[in-house]
Amino acid sequence: MQVLFTVSSWPTHYAAMVPLGWALQAAGHEVRVVCTPSQVAPVSAAGLIPVPVLNGLEVTVRLRLQYYREALNGQWPYPWLPPHPLTGGPLNSLDDFDLAGYRDREAPAYARLAAAGYDAAVAFASAWRPDLVLHDPASLEGMLIAGLLGIPAVLCLWGPVGTHEPAHMSIVPEDHSGAFPRHGLREFGLDMIRTVIDPCPPALAPPIAAQRLPMRYVPYNGCAPMPGWLLERSDRPRVCITWSTALTTTSGPRSYLLPELVRAADDLGVEVVLTATAEDVAALGRVPPTVRVAERLPLRLLLPGCDAVVHHGGSGTALTALWAGVPQVMATFASEQTATATRVAAAGAALHLPGHEANAGAVGTALEKLLADNSYRRTAGELRAQMLRQPTPADLVKTLEGHHREPGRDIQRSSV
Template sequence: MSRFLFVVPPLVGHINPAVGVAAELVARGHRVAWACPDPELVGRLAGSGAAVFACAGAPPGERPADLRGPEALKFLWEWYLLPLAEAMAPGVRAAVAEFRPDVVVADQQAFAGALTAERLGLPWATSATTSAELTDPLAGLPRVREWLDERLAALRAAVGDPAGTADPRFSPRLVLAFSTPELAGAVAGVRWVGPSITARPVPSGFPWEWLGGDRATVLVSLGTANADAGGRFLDVCREALRERADRVRAVIVDPGGVLGADGDGADGGDDKDVLIVPSVPQLALLERGVDAVVCHAGHNTVCEALWHGVPLVVAPIRDDQPVVAGQVVAAGAGVRVRFGRVTAPRLGAALDAVLHEPGYRAAAGRIGTAFRAAGGAPAAASRLEELARESE
């Protein structure tokens, strides 16, 4: 029996893939614990019995909703990722001292896990919950790369081993990538395990009876962290979908309530063609039959759609999303539109393409087949077991 400590940021999209891997390790008789600034979130996603060591989190602050490109990337690092690492480091060290893990599994954005393991001489693996970093997105931005290297060197000096050389985003021993080359492209030095898709509790209250009939079903979602930026885009989606009401039935996820009370959802409106709700049981919905997904190109949403062979319309907002959107388009599994400038006619045309041109669905199906063959959580757990044995 080995002990594995998962170090994760307080972000749903980064915890969810690790949950299935952790559950698989526990089922094989190993001990698992977590280090995270939000123990309640980990408990909700991993189960109330999860052992979670609390860490401090990044200082409060808000990123401007309209920030894009390199400036958005720099803001993300300066405002969130680097402060998060410094804040988490003492809690991660305390977790290691108490739990005594054989292997640290550090999320790619939880640098405190990698640097603490390096400092203490522990083997560590990278949990790459998005494949964007693996494809060198800064290849054409040498000044941004230089700036980032300087920041990471300063972080290592503060919380890691000053003599260390490994990039905290990429373990020299094991990088678990929750995708496959069929979507992300060929990248050397990683273990492709495919998405970690595991059953989630299905909350009550979703109107399943609303689905069905002979019309296609479209899901529109901007994930859990983009409510501040999505008002105009969701309104455009609603307009385009209503124009296709004779052949499309749509579910729009509107956690911020930016569409107001003009729809059939939690507010009890009477629109029979567009269901507007604050949240959905996404996996269950995809399993019951969605014909297309419109999203922000978040890695988890993209992978969950493709796992089910569903083509996409992607409208990236920031961070890794433009890279993931590019992967979708290059793989032939979707159409990209401009988040800030798309019109209802353009969005409608993109929807018509993925719904009616068979090549998109065929490509999505091929990627889904590759995802399933990669092994998912059991394959990731086996790789981690190998690392633990090699380190004995």
């Protein structure tokens, strides 16, 4: 079987798909990953073969446009404005961004780039002839290819946010390039999504309107040497602090909370392990001597030995923490991250703070409560047990082998 992945330009969007790619390859199937040129290195490092033909609107710009629209519609919950959608700089007023001008000038250019990427993806798939397409929610190219070739498309979620969320926080973009009707299919709609792979434990199953294929979450957060100190434990609780690699570029400089988080944990006298990008660590200035810095250490190595983790609400971090059975404190700055944090907190495995309320005092209080109340760790362990009862990626390969043979699963063509 030949399986085509199509992925967005953000590695965390497809990280949950990587172990499934490994499983397919280990079972003898051929896997290719259609991506943007910016993803050649991450896809290759994951042991998969990239096909760098996609183009279009970068995820950072799409998210900043989403936050700007939230602010226009009164849905932006923070006491400051979101960053400028194109430059990422600060806005003094919503009028500082010319939305009408963007629609007239920049949007058509982005649409042309996206259209060229769609066409290149279709050309590759037409030559390679995959039997099955797997794609992340932000990559519609997979659905277009499946519709044209008459093969199944399976959407792969990256966390506890689903395909059918409120419009302002949709993780499934629109086809602004008009690629679907241009290639003879009807306009893209969410009803075209027929099958969804869900890596969440059942208690966190996100809203979808399609066949759900549960899959055990197997964390992939990159690779690095395992330091010996991971196996050494002191008599103090070990707390991991980790932060997004791209949050400040999408949500603005006020989302840089690392100094507050480090101060909060250090004041509690716990053992603190900080993992972040070199740039974010450098911006901290002097790091307290009690804080161990482990730049970009994969969370699947670090979290099993931790008593708690403090982070920004990213789906990959949240699910890796649940896989490790570790309770969480989440301080969020975006609607998708807020939804993730709200749902994990409602399940009883986390505490959630809106980003603008997450000062050192509030984070310290939440972390102290999390460490003192064993119910959070117990619930995290229960969610881990739910995860481990789900079919593994290797188990799911057999399902997908049968799935691609099912007739009548093609996307409806246009009647025009």
